[in-house]
Amino acid sequence: MIKITLPDGAVKEAEKGTTPFSIAQSISEGLARNVISAKFNDTTVETTTPLTEDGRLTLYTWNDDEGKKAFWHSTSHVVAQALEELYPGIKLTIGPAIENGFYYDVDFGDETISEKDFPKIEKKALEIARGKHDYTMRSVSKADALSYYKEQGNEYKVELIENLDDGTITFCDHSTFTDLCRGGHIPNTGIIKAIKLLSVAGAYWRGDEKNTQLTRVYGISFPKQKELTEYLQLLEEAKKRDHRKLGKELELFTFSQKVGQGLPLWLPNGAALRERLEQFLKKAQKKAGYEMVVTPHIGQKELYVTSGHYAKYGEDSFQPIHTPKEDEEFLLKPMNCPHHCEIYNSQPFSYKDLPKRYAEFGTVYRYEQSGELHGLTRVRGFTQDDAHIFCTTEQLNDEFKNVIDLTLYVLNSLGFEDFTAQVSVRDLENPDKYIGNTDDWEKAEQAIIDAAEEKGLNYVVESGEAAFYGPKLDFMIKDALGRNWQLGTIQVDYNLPKRFDLTYKGSDNELHRPVMIHRAPFGSMERFVALLLEHTGGNFPLWLIPTQAIVLPVSEKHEKYAEKVLNSLENHEIRALIDNRNETVGKKIREAELKKIPFMIIVGEQEEASASLSVRRHGGEDLGSLSVDTFSDLVTTEINSTLKSF
Numbered sequence: 001m002i003k004i005t006l007p008d009g010a011v012k013e014a015e016k017g018t019t020p021f022s023i024a025q026s027i028s029e030g031l032a033r034n035v036i037s038a039k040f041n042d043t044t045v046e047t048t049t050p051l052t053e054d055g056r057l058t059l060y061t062w063n064d065d066e067g068k069k070a071f072w073h074s075t076s077h078v079v080a081q082a083l084e085e086l087y088p089g090i091k092l093t094i095g096p097a098i099e100n101g102f103y104y105d106v107d108f109g110d111e112t113i114s115e116k117d118f119p120k121i122e123k124k125a126l127e128i129a130r131g132k133h134d135y136t137m138r139s140v141s142k143a144d145a146l147s148y149y150k151e152q153g154n155e156y157k158v159e160l161i162e163n164l165d166d167g168t169i170t171f172c173d174h175s176t177f178t179d180l181c182r183g184g185h186i187p188n189t190g191i192i193k194a195i196k197l198l199s200v201a202g203a204y205w206r207g208d209e210k211n212t213q214l215t216r217v218y219g220i221s222f223p224k225q226k227e228l229t230e231y232l233q234l235l236e237e238a239k240k241r242d243h244r245k246l247g248k249e250l251e252l253f254t255f256s257q258k259v260g261q262g263l264p265l266w267l268p269n270g271a272a273l274r275e276r277l278e279q280f281l282k283k284a285q286k287k288a289g290y291e292m293v294v295t296p297h298i299g300q301k302e303l304y305v306t307s308g309h310y311a312k313y314g315e316d317s318f319q320p321i322h323t324p325k326e327d328e329e330f331l332l333k334p335m336n337c338p339h340h341c342e343i344y345n346s347q348p349f350s351y352k353d354l355p356k357r358y359a360e361f362g363t364v365y366r367y368e369q370s371g372e373l374h375g376l377t378r379v380r381g382f383t384q385d386d387a388h389i390f391c392t393t394e395q396l397n398d399e400f401k402n403v404i405d406l407t408l409y410v411l412n413s414l415g416f417e418d419f420t421a422q423v424s425v426r427d428l429e430n431p432d433k434y435i436g437n438t439d440d441w442e443k444a445e446q447a448i449i450d451a452a453e454e455k456g457l458n459y460v461v462e463s464g465e466a467a468f469y470g471p472k473l474d475f476m477i478k479d480a481l482g483r484n485w486q487l488g489t490i491q492v493d494y495n496l497p498k499r500f501d502l503t504y505k506g507s508d509n510e511l512h513r514p515v516m517i518h519r520a521p522f523g524s525m526e527r528f529v530a531l532l533l534e535h536t537g538g539n540f541p542l543w544l545i546p547t548q549a550i551v552l553p554v555s556e557k558h559e560k561y562a563e564k565v566l567n568s569l570e571n572h573e574i575r576a577l578i579d580n581r582n583e584t585v586g587k588k589i590r591e592a593e594l595k596k597i598p599f600m601i602i603v604g605e606q607e608e609a610s611a612s613l614s615v616r617r618h619g620g621e622d623l624g625s626l627s628v629d630t631f632s633d634l635v636t637t638e639i640n641s642t643l644k645s646f
């Protein structure tokens, strides 16, 4: 008999050779029906894999990420089989699951495929799936595996196998199809009820541009047709909310090939939006005791050698700038932290001066391959809402609570309601991985957990996820489309204070080392604006949006009155524009709608006679005829409902 420990700590005794499926059956019939994948002692196994020793077992269904991964990877085998049947002679390479779905990289030889071919491939793949073929794993000797693929003339699989050790090689069979595979499949193909190919793209073999370019076929699959329909609707909505599309429509930012890839150019509307976000955070930070600092965009190479960033970014990022004389070397700043350490170092501090909180909207530069660039979310230059707090270990808990308060204030004011927190701590089984002393680590981890607890955060503790230099807390935000974004990291750091020899004088008159906290509630202005665009679909909260109202005179005759209205709106601190082009009011409304301006103020004969405004809300709601005062109250009430004071 062997002992199988389940995630809840329950221990099942079972015959040696039992399978995850049998264990599921012994728990409940329902679980047995739904279990599609399993993990045994940190290794992904099949639900039919015989278990021959004591160990920990986790069972997965479609509702688990690991379950989806097995489902999607298994579908990639089916799609590969369909491709092989439709395009004989193609060479298959690899087909992993990804965050949403799977891909398969294929060498199609002289053949090319496009979206037009998707329906017939999907049809074929579904036909295969309906055959309810079991996925069966078998061990193969290296020699047999090599000869199998050499016979097929598939040099890619041969290369993969050559890098594997004899005795570790497995093939997966289903129907008439065989593939080199480590495992991690659902029980049979019949569970796959809906398959959709999403796109094709070029991809170099092993990601190396010196190699052959393959065709990457992306797809996704579901256990119910209805789930595919919902997913496709979500994709449609995501397309509408794509920040690159909205950024263009709202004239927020642009890119220029002349300026360079991955370097966003902020247009006046975008700059106004950024400015408002910065002012909002600066105001709250001031109340929270931060001091603004300013540092240059470059720093001596030695600075980053000291900080360790050169080792991390030096080789793979922008290369040093050389001066014409004196042979100095500078790097574009990849991080603001070293600069802030040197600000701390510029004067002596005693324990009474701490904490010091230095904040900066600091622009940093990191090289990203052009293929990796994506709108505002992957760029080569971006501005962090950065701050570094230097404090004593005893102050960590309070500082953490303050940063959590600030982050929650930011999230609430911007309409993010669905979020969780993750506290990342050490892996106690590998203490050598971490710098700093155990006592400090214990205190810091406890300080973070206590802070999360005291602030009532919905949090999980992940052991082994801490950086080598300190524990941290991350916020995981769910946007309006249910996608997860990591935001607002609060990171404890024992490393930089040591590398920069930062000290303060304690009450004992001795020098001590401060702890450093890195934090950025927005992360970067670029990524945050992208997230905000996709979350709100461009309908920013009223307090944030640069133009809150637009005055639309019905005809030239009413321009004077329109100007008067604009003036009084401005006196009420409403940010408004006027559209007095010689266009119909219908056209002006349509354009204001596209620009997502929250209020359209229409003024004509009637309004002028009664000294009032006709107000239309973005989206079409008619608020009727209002006085400027009533309208202003309405705007203030709405702003106060989302933007509380910090």
Ligand SMILES: [Zn+2]
Binding pocket: 073, 074, 077, 172, 181, 182, 183, 184, 185
């Ligand atoms: Zn596989």
Ligand SMILES: [Zn+2]
Binding pocket: 335, 336, 337, 388, 518, 519
């Ligand atoms: Zn930092």
